[in-house]
Amino acid sequence: MAREQNPGGIDLLILQLLSEKEMYGYEMVTELAKRSQSVFRLKEGTLYPLLHRLEKEGAVSAYEEKVEGRVRRYYRITRRGRGKLREQREAWVRYAGAVNAVLCAAG
Amino acid sequence: MAREQNPGGIDLLILQLLSEKEMYGYEMVTELAKRSQSVFRLKEGTLYPLLHRLEKEGAVSAYEEKVEGRVRRYYRITRRGRGKLREQREAWVRYAGAVNAVLCAAG
């Protein structure tokens, strides 16, 4: 099905944020909550494994920095990540359009 | 997260179809493909277990009918199913709006 690539999933959201600027995990959680008016309230148990996977896939790269006594792990999107973002954005548009077509076919 | 109820999942699509008229499984597969211009090409291995689950949940009811030598299992939506459809439609609108808010925040 069209659901194979999980359109509109968290990968898309994270890659979108990172396409705008470098961010660290905790920041992504708060930023997503803000932009979505709390529709997205990502759990850390969801986010961190996901970031590690994206890094392994080569879609993002990371570096650590000490800020205010805390070590933060900043992520930036790679060239490959931008390609993935483009694909996922297209998949989302296609998928959302198809759902709406089913919902609205009857008027 | 907002993904808890799997917004825009197959439950929503099936309940929408059944809210319009009674249908049998195979018919749903072809109808969804048609409406979505083949974005949705549901596998039987996905659909039938899902219908059985919806029946167990009381969201749909079923009866069998012999048509052209074949036994077809027709499904109709129940009152409870209509409630579920309403909820899932709202969840989808909320979710899709949130994704678009994240994608478009930067312009």
Place this chain on the structure above:
DNA sequence: TACTATACATAGATTCTCTAGGCATGTCAA
């Protein structure tokens, strides 16, 4: 001192959808 916010992480479970099969009938062409 205790609570909250910040900041990272892993383990295990659940849920959804998929792949890959099986069974049976009717129609049409070779």
Place this chain on the structure above:
DNA sequence: TTGACATGCCTAGAGAATCTATGTATAGTA
């Protein structure tokens, strides 16, 4: 009459995505 294809239902097992629950540690605040 044999084979292919569409119709029509089904189950078992696997994979992927996300969740719950938990652990660690620092800084600020009541």
